[in-house]
């Protein structure tokens with residue numbers, strides 16, 4: 001990032017009148033919701049952190065940078081009003097030059113019970129873009145040049161992403177429309193299957209469908225980055241094979257370390273990297289656990305990072321922490337079904353007991369993640385060049401190949 005951010009205090013929807021134009025919810029503190037442990041460094045290491053921030057671009061390939069209600073149980077009502085605030089203040093205090101924002105995704109139930117409807121996701125995207133159009137700290141990112149501009153000007157490049165393609169139904173042209181509206185990455189499926197392929201919660205994975213193949217071809221032609229983080233393993237392998245362009249697994253971990261279907265087996269991770277793709281390591285509560293770290297922490301997340309780095313090489317790994325501004329564990333409780341958590345969690349399986357946490361210390365939100373992942377890499381003697389690759393360059397290379 002540039003060493004200081006160019007933020008003037010803008011808050012979402014301040015161009016409207018609270019409780020006249022829209023229902024106001026008391027929102028979460030974006031900076032200090034819970035205590036956070038910062039990775040401690042010596043003076044030489046602090047100097048390297050400052051040099052990296054000044055000279056290199058830092059990208060998170062998976063977050064939700066919306067701000068949630070202080071009372072997380074108000075979220076379903078907040079969602080129904082279709083007006084998710086963006087965490088400008090939180091991002092202004094982060095190190096990220098660029099964040100991939102996955103919008104409301106599995107909780108986008110503005111008027112439907114199941115979510116993912118075309119009208120709902122377009123509402124969500126349009127509302128966020130309207131807010132973004134009223135300020136100049138976040139840049140709606142559509143090209144690699146936008147990321148460099150954000151770094152140079154102390155701003156944040158915001159990439160609009162949707163985690164699953166349910167909303168395109170059987171209409172290929174909706175891929176073009178989403179790109180036209182400024183979307184730059186799309187998941188093949190969320191955890192539930194759709195017309196393109198099988199989601200991770202299915203017992204049988206039928207792979208990429210005939211329609212899914214055409215959708216992949218269209219995404220390649222249009223320049224939309226493909227994500228297989230929530231697909232079944234066969235659907236991921238088929239997508240990687242069929243795609244002319246490399247893909248991303250934006251928020252995932254190694255199934256070899258923790259055997260849940262939310263994480264990927266070695267053959268999927270390798271296939272993604274062999275094709276030139278990039279793998280972002282996940283940090284949402286209770287996902288990237290390991291047998292040696294049964295309490296979710298920065299160390300368990302980074303154990304997945306190191307496993308994947310050793311498996312596929314440092315040129316193909318990055319971070320996609322998948323954090324947000326609000327009570328993430330509380331959100332999981334409020335939306336267990338919509339987020340397919342039962343189908344993807346390990347609790348209670350023999351040998352996979354873990355210690356539940358209220359939040360992941362030091363990785364609670366995108367701001368903390370940006371500090372502590374960088375600091376962890378410095379503390380563990382990664383070189384400046386390696387850190388630059390992992391925290392931004394690998395993704396920039398991928399985007400240069402895919403986005404047109």
Ligand SMILES: [Zn+2]
Nearest residue numbers: 163229230251
């Ligand atoms: Zn996800």
